[in-house]
Amino acid sequence: MIGRMCIGLSFALAVSLASASRALATDDYTLPFYDPSISLSYGVDRDPRICYQRDWANVLWTDCNLHYGRVYDGHTGMDYPMAVLSPIAASRDGTVIDLFEGFGTQQFGTNGNYVLVSHADGRRTLYYHLGLNGARVSVGQTVAAGQWIADSGCSGQCYGAHLHFEMRAVINGRWTSVDPIFEKRFTTNPGRVPFLATYLRESNSGTEVIKRYTTVTHWVEFVNAGGRTWRNNIGTGRVLLGTWNPPTRDSKFSALDWPSSWVATNVDQNAVPPGGVGRFTFGLHAESPPGVYDEPFDLLANSLRWFDWPRLGSFHVPIQVILNSRFGEPQE
């Protein structure tokens, strides 16, 4: 299939099909992983003819060669290179209807490990080549967009660790692979990862000076640079600010408004759509002896995954605790 029997390459642009893609754009799926540095290896071949390849940009290649970043002949999904045991996310809310996880992480063969999810719009998504015991969900379980559902691998027909992500829809009574990139069903093209943030500003970018036994209010704002809406309830897309380095560390500065000893706060707004600004307001209570401290935080999505990518960097609050004369401590 990938041999070089057919030589030659041509490009064609079907304007009518491109127009159709705009009409179909629904922007309702998200990329099935968290690492924003991962890029498409090969997309769906939308031309059923052998050695005719129509890629997600509607370019036609009349050969059988691999075209990196685009397509290879007969491909039914999207390949995303990633190291084995990388986290894989559900691309939309749904229900797990099938899975297999018994093959070795890099066991080559006809079949490999997978998770199959059914969605409310009648489509299904397949996450393939998973590692041994790589499913983090069970059949019948409901999953949320962006939820960590599996660990990647290279099981089945796999020539290098990657995720084969496939979307299927019933067309003419048959389950058929479709191309969500061409249909613009991803938030952007080639898509955004589910959860990503960029630092914007905070109430005090310098050192918070806190009198011992008192509380100050601090807020920080991040731009939602990912593909999913942030929410502040327990349900889908919950994003919170937690302690970092190490993660889930009990903080010496937790205040009464903290949901737990390591969760400073949920995002303030009910919903922060992609591109919006989420504010996180929380108290910092000083019980520690006078001195200089540093309190690192990070964002957590769906209680599952930290926003610990270089794009975010480390967010931390320098703190100086000073004596409080009200409690019998001498003034500085």
Next chain:
Amino acid sequence: MRFIGRGAAVLLLAAAASGCTTKEEGGTSPVAASSVGGGLPSTSATGSPPSTRPAIPAGFPIMPGAKPDALPDDATLIARWTVPVVGSAAYDFYTRALPDAGFAIVGAYPAERAALIRFRGRTGTIWQVLAELVGDRTQVTIQTDRP
């Protein structure tokens, strides 16, 4: 000759005897000569004379157990081997061995039955190594860069 099959060794000697020299990246290999394809023309060129094909990048690592294979009549193909493995072994080998040999990986594109790696040498030339399933073996091909 630890990583070069017997056939390749014969070809190497034949190439040396014929006076072929490396045109790209010549003499820059940081890797032991016994494990690389530096200075070699195509290991086998059935469709076009070796002089019309680009040379194997000097220092290009060759998988253990690789045996040279014939090339079709396509001057953009530089060399080809088969290795008695399937799956990710070739991809895993080259994603490690190319940087170790001084090449920069420009992009790595694994798929179901094949994997492509684009890599750059010190002079800036970009090549591709393609590993693909052929029968019960993997065919490894060096080729010039293409979209």
